[in-house]
Amino acid sequence: MNLILEIGCEELPASAIQVATEFLPKQLSEELKSARLDFEAIESFGTPRRLLLLVLNLSASQKDLDSEVLGPKVEIAFNATGQLTPAGLGFLKARNISPESAYQKTSDKGTVLAAKIHEKGRPALAVLSELLPKLILQIPFAKTMRWEKSKTRFARPIRWLLCLLDNQVVPFEIAGVTSSNKTCGHRFMSPDFQTVTQETYFDFLKQNNVIFDREKRKALILEKAHELAKSVGGHLNEDAELLNTVANLVEYPWPILGNFDADYLKIPQEILICEMREHQKYFSILDSNQNLLPYFIIVAGAQPIAEKQLAAGNARVLKARFADGAFYYEEDLKKKLTDFITEPPQKLIDWALKLDNNPNLKRAAYLCKADLNTGVVGQFPELQGIMGSIYAHKNGENAEVVQALREQYWPRFSGDKTPSTKISALLSLADRLHTLTYRKLPKGSADPYGLRRAAIGLTRIILDKKFKLNLQDLISNAEVLDFVMTRAKGVFLESTPVLVVEATQTAANYDLCAWQARIGALEKFDYAAVSAVFKRVSNIVAKNPTSQGGTLKEPSEIALLKAVGSIQVSEDFAHMLSQLANLKPLLDTFFAEVMVMTDDLELRQARLNLLAEVQHKAAHVADFSKLTL
C-alpha cells in the first residue's frame, strides 16, 4: 500500500519547512519499524503551504507478535491442592489465556505462572490513524503558535489534512481539522478543494500550479534567472541562501526581469545589492567585471497576467528603497568617519596593540566600529564593516586600514573566507578576543553574542594566517580559555580523528598552529606501530620520579641512550616522528633484555632517567598513551 499525507498550512516559514521535511521521514521510519510495519521508502517534500510525507509499499498490516508473559508466583497462583487461585485465574483471564496453555517458568525471581501469547497484527490504517497525529505534533519547530481553542501548537495554522492509504482516508483530527481525500492547488490560480486519489494526486498538484519539490523549484528559478541575466548582457549574482529563501516563499516560482534607473549606480553597489537581497529578495545581475547592472530579478509567486506591470510595480518599490539608501549615504558623507565615533573602542584597541604594535592596525581598531553609528548601517546592519571601509577610503585613510575595516568580520559564517591581509586578520582577531573576554559565556544553545562563532572564527584566522600565539598568555580567564580551546578542538575534529586531536593537545600548549602542525605530522605517520611501546614508557615514567642515578652498562641501554640523545627537540615534527620511530626496535630490545626495576637502586634510577628522556622527546610531539585503543 502507498501512503500520502499532506499537511495543509497557512504560509510556513522557510526554516519550518526545512525542519519538518527533515524530521518527518526520519521519525516515521522509526515509528513504523517499532510498529512492525514494513515499507520500501519514505520521502518528504515541502512548500510554504503544504508538507508532504509519502510512504511506498507499506505493508497492509502489522506483523503478528509472539511473546511470553509472566504472571504471579506459583505459590500465589495456585493453592495447596494445586488449583488455580483467583489471582492465578485473574492473570489468565485478563490476557485471554486458557489454563491448559499456561506453564511454570523459573527465573532468578523465582517460579512464576507464564504463558505464550500471540498478538495478531492490526491493519496499517488503524495504526496510522493513531500514529500520524502524534507524529505531526512532534515536529521540533523552533517557534510554534496557537490559533484556535484546542491550543494545539504548530509553526503556522493547519487548515487541511489529506491522508490516503491507497485510496482509503486515514481518519484522524488535529486542531479541529479532520483528515480527508481533498486538497487544493495554488492559492490564487486554483484555490478550490477537490477530491484526489493515489493515482491523481501528483497530476492534480502539477496541473494546479504546485511544484511540491523544493529542488525542482530551485532549478526552475535558476534556469530562468540565468536566462534573464544573459538577456541583458550580464550574469546572475548567484546566491544560494537567497535562492533557498525564494524557493520556500512560493509554490509556483516565476522569475521576472525588472530594471532601475542607472543613476543609482553612483551609490556603492554593496548598498544596492543589500537592498535588493535583504529587503526585496531580488537577485542582482553583474557584468563581467563584477560591476552591478541596473537590472534585478523578482521571483513572483504565480504567472502574472501582465509581467511588465508587475516588474514596474517592483521597480517602484526598489526606487523608494534606493532613494532612502541614497539619502542615508549622502547624509553620512556630510561627516567624516571619525565624526561617528562617540567613544573610541579602547578595549579593542588595547587588544590590537597587544597583538601587534602597528600604527595601521591601531588606526583600523580606532575606526572599526564607527560605521555602526552611520545612517546606512543603521538601516542595513549587514553592511557593517563595508560602509566603514567605503567612508574611510573617501576620507583618504591608508589602504591597509580601509581593507582591514572591510574584512574585520570575516569569517562571517561557517566556510566563509578569512581576512586577506595580516592587518585585517589581526583586527578581526582583536575584535573576537575582545568579544570573548568581555561578554558572558553562553549557556545552553542560546548564544546571543555569537561567542561560539567568535571562537571558531578566531581559530580559523590563527590557523590560516599561521599566527604564532599562545592563547594562555592572551586569555587570563581560565573559563574563557577553556571555552576557546573546546571550539578550536571542534575545528580540528571536523577533519581529524579524535585520538590524534586529543593526543597532540597538551604538547601544543595553547599554540593552535603548533597543535595543527603536530596533527599534520602525526596523521602522516604510522603511529599505531609505536604507540604501545611509548605508552609503556610513559606509564613507567609517570610512576617514578627522576633523580641522580648510576651508570648504564648493558649494550641495549647504551644504544638507546645514544639514539635518544641524537634526537633534537624541534618544530619539525615529521622529522622528530621518524626519529622516534627509530627508537621502537631499540626500546623493544631494551625491554626484552633489561630489567628496569632491578634491585641495584642506582642502576634502576639510571634506567628510569633514560626512559624519562625518551618520554620527554616523545611528549614534545604527542601523548602516545592517548593513541592506543
Add this chain to the structure above:
Amino acid sequence: MSKAQTFQEVILRLQQFWSDKGCIIAQPTDVEVGAGTLNKHTFLRVLGPEPWNVAYVESCRRPTDGRYGENPNRLQHYYQFQVILKPAPNNPQELYLESLRAIGLDPIEHDIRFVEDDWEHPGLGAAGLGWEVWAQGMEVTQFTYFQQCGGLELDEVACELTYGLERLAMYVQDVDNLYDLVWAILPSGQKVTYGDIHKQDEFEWSHHNFTHANIEMLARHFKDYEAQAKVLLEQKLVLPAYEYALKCSHLFNLLDARGAVQAIDRPLYIGQIRDLAKQCASSYLESRQELGFPMLVSAAS
C-alpha cells in the same frame, strides 16, 4: 471589484467590508500613538476571553520618519487600517484577500505574498506570529496571530490585520509619490490630493520633531505623565492610566527623534513604558473579570 478611485474610498470600502463581516467600526484614539495596536481597542481588548471584532482607521505618528514632505514614500504621520478578529476565525487569510479584492487589488496581478514575520513589541510585552503581506515587493499589511500582550499569554488568540493605507492606495491608484494620491474627488470634479491635506503637516512637524521640540520639557512631561499613570493605576483607573502610558510612549519617540535619548538611558525609558503597559494590561484584565466579562455573557445570550 472595480478599483477604489480615492484614498477615502479605500477606507470606506474596507470599513464596509469588515462591517459586513461582523466587525464594529470604531474610531481612532485621540492620544498620539505610533501604531493602531496601541489603541485600547486592540491593546486592552485582546486580553481575556471576551469576543471582540473591530475595525478602525488609526492615525499614527513616528517622529523619526519625518522627511520634511520631500520623500515620496516616508511620513512622520500616516494612516493604518486596523482589524482585530477575536477569537481568530478559521479563514482569516481568505477574508483578508477578499478585502483586497474589495478595494480593487487583484492578488495575482499584485503578486501578493505572505512573508514570514514574527511581530514583536518588547516595549509592550506583545508578540505574535504571522507575516508581512507583500504586494509587488512592498509590505502593505502586517498579519499577526497575537499570542501575548502586556506580558500576558492570551486566552483567545486574536488575529490582527494592519493595513498600510497609503501604500495600498498607491497600488490601487498606481502613483509613485504618496503626495499625489487622490484623497477625494469633489462633486465639482476637483481632485483633492494627499499632499493638499498633509504636505504642510509633514514639513512643519519634521522641523518640530527634529529641531524645535523642547527636550527639557519633553523629559519633564515624561516624568509627570509616568507619575500620574502610576497614581491612576493605584486608584484602579486603568483606562486613564493607559492613556498616560501612551503619552509617555509618544514623548519617548519625540525625545528619540531629537537625538536626546542616550544609549544608556534607552533601556531605562523603554523599561518604564513597558512596566506601565504591563500593569495596565493585568489591571484591565482584573477589572473585566470583576465585571464578570460582560461581553462574553452577551455573546452567549
